[in-house]
Amino acid sequence: MVSDTVSYTGRIIEVDALSAEAQLVERAQAQDETAFEQIMHLYADRLYNYILRMVGNSADAEDLLQEVFLRAYQGLPSFDGRASLSTWLYRIATNLCIDYQRRRARRVQTVPYLAWEDEDGEVGHWESPDTQTPDPMEAALNRELQQVVEHAIRSLSPKLRTVLLLYDVEDLSYEEIARVLNIPMGTVKSRLNHARGQIQKQVEAYLRGESK
Amino acid sequence: MKCTRYERWLWDELEGRLGTAQAQELRAHLQVCPRCQRQWEAARATHQALRALPRYRAPQQLALQVRARIQETAAPKPEFVWWKRVALAPALGILAAAAWWGWLALNPDSTYSTETATAAHSVENWVEIHEQLEVADWSPTPTPSYFITTGYTQ
Numbered sequence: 113m114v115s116d117t118v119s120y121t122g123r124i125i126e127v128d129a130l131s132a133e134a135q136l137v138e139r140a141q142a143q144d145e146t147a148f149e150q151i152m153h154l155y156a157d158r159l160y161n162y163i164l165r166m167v168g169n170s171a172d173a174e175d176l177l178q179e180v181f182l183r184a185y186q187g188l189p190s191f192d193g194r195a196s197l198s199t200w201l202y203r204i205a206t207n208l209c210i211d212y213q214r215r216r217a218r219r220v221q222t223v224p225y226l227a228w229e230d231e232d233g234e235v236g237h238w239e240s241p242d243t244q245t246p247d248p249m250e251a252a253l254n255r256e257l258q259q260v261v262e263h264a265i266r267s268l269s270p271k272l273r274t275v276l277l278l279y280d281v282e283d284l285s286y287e288e289i290a291r292v293l294n295i296p297m298g299t300v301k302s303r304l305n306h307a308r309g310q311i312q313k314q315v316e317a318y319l320r321g322e323s324k
Numbered sequence: 325m326k327c328t329r330y331e332r333w334l335w336d337e338l339e340g341r342l343g344t345a346q347a348q349e350l351r352a353h354l355q356v357c358p359r360c361q362r363q364w365e366a367a368r369a370t371h372q373a374l375r376a377l378p379r380y381r382a383p384q385q386l387a388l389q390v391r392a393r394i395q396e397t398a399a400p401k402p403e404f405v406w407w408k409r410v411a412l413a414p415a416l417g418i419l420a421a422a423a424w425w426g427w428l429a430l431n432p433d434s435t436y437s438t439e440t441a442t443a444a445h446s447v448e449n450w451v452e453i454h455e456q457l458e459v460a461d462w463s464p465t466p467t468p469s470y471f472i473t474t475g476y477t478q
């Protein structure tokens with residue numbers, strides 16, 4: 113009896129949250145400025161956290177975050193609500209981040225800082241991190257193990273990094289990630305395993321060094 | 325090898341996806357296999373570190389910046405072009421006509437039709453150049469995002 117009531121109430125809240133989001137989207141589509149600002153307010157931190165770890169520096173992350181919302185604003189008229197708003201926004205963010213990395217990899221011909229290779233053979237590298245401007249991301253890396261993990265995340269290929277961040281850091285489900293990236297769920301799982309395996313390897317080396 | 329099977333179970337166990345029997349089997353193996361035990365420690369540390377990564381907050385001025393960029397992309401170009409063109413064409417026409425009369429006074433032998441054509445042509449050129457400058461004036465200042473903005477392909 114009690115559990116019925118709880119789950120029933122839970123259902124209602126979930127439906128309410130969805131319809132509230134749908135209403136928000138509808139209002140934003142009808143050029144309601146405050147509705148669009150509310151959307152930004154709801155998703156800004158989550159998207160920023162994701163983008164910052166995708167690109168590795170705050171200046172570009174801020175710029176890309178603005179770009180995500182600019183594109184969302186422009187794309188709102190054609191947003192049909194079949195995907196959830198969060199799936200849609202993460203997709204825009206992912207596309208922009210991957211596009212950004214390809215551009216950067218092509219443009220920058222410096223000594224590679226971190227090289228990566230995908231499970232399907234795509235290779236690339238990151239340029240050296242910008243050491244001139246203080247980066248909040250770097251400043252916050254005060255714990256050694258976290259530093260090892262952050263470094264390991266940055267050494268992943270964009271494909272693997274996307275899945276790992278969305279699942280292990282942003283808490284999206286396999287289904288949601290499959291929808292964001294438009295790939296089968298099996299691919300999500302195998303990329304996640306690859307990504308975790310690579311990070312685990314670096315953590316293992318670190319732990320072994322510690323115990324010596 | 326037997327160990328690969330347990331390696332695959334490590335993350336399932338960390339996420340509570342492993343059944344009771346399998347979890348017991350895994351634990352029994354970890355007690356006798358130092359290699360898998362090391363992997364287990366690493367997986368657990370990785371799992372914990374990933375969950376505990378610091379979260380970053382979006383810049384406070386984000387809404388303002390996005391609003392500015394929305395307005396920037398919706399800049400009212402056509403309005404400025406048309407009235408300037410309307411104002412500019414007669415002015416340049418008068419200039420060109422004056423130049424032509426001046427030239428005609430110095431070269432009385434030249435034919436009327438050629439010069440009319442030249443004058444009209446130069447007015448067109450000036451309007452065109454002016455429009456190009458105007459477009460340059462009103463295009464957004466290139467920012468670090470400029471290349472992303474213009475080169476993005478879905």
Ligand SMILES: [Zn+2]
Nearest residue numbers: 327357359360
């Ligand atoms: Zn073993």
